[in-house]
Amino acid sequence: MGLFDEDAEVFLKGAGGSVANVSTLGALSVSSGTQIPDGFVNTSRQLFGVLAGLTDESDVYTVPSGKLLVVTRFSCTAYAAASGDKATKFELWLDPNGNGVGMTLLRALVASNNGGEFLLEQPVTGDGTKAIRMIRESLDSQTRYAPCQWEGVVEV
DSSP states (O other), rough: OOOTTTOOOOOEEOTSSEEEEOTHHHHEEEEOOOOOOTTEEEEEEOOOOOEEEEOOOEEEEEEOTTTEEEEEEEEEEEEEOOOOOOEEEEEEEEEEEEESOOOOOEEEEESSEEEEEEEEEEEOOOOOOOOEEEEEEEEEOOEOOOEEEEEEEEOO
């Protein structure tokens, strides 16, 4: 194996246990060796399954009052249903009123037979109405499999 071998696998490991490599999508991926902080538990929300053409689907997670949520990852993939397939739009929003008004876009991706993964550290302290809103929307008439999810930790 030479210095410029195309088939070489390269991993970087930090002192804290984090490992970095190139994902199958060609993106730099970091796996953290960090443990979940005391007083927190993992949480995640998903939109899986088939998405009909020219439709959208939402998931709304209301952050428990007085609890801290930290969103750490948003990932999504769209599989083309047919030749000429356009795309699927994926969005992750901070919804301060829990009603879809006055939202702040955290991450977005438009995908057609591909996907993406975003690492983030978005803290949200719940007040009984603040929410994380995830939306997936088909931008053409084709039905497709288009899963998406966000992950994080929430205070118990």
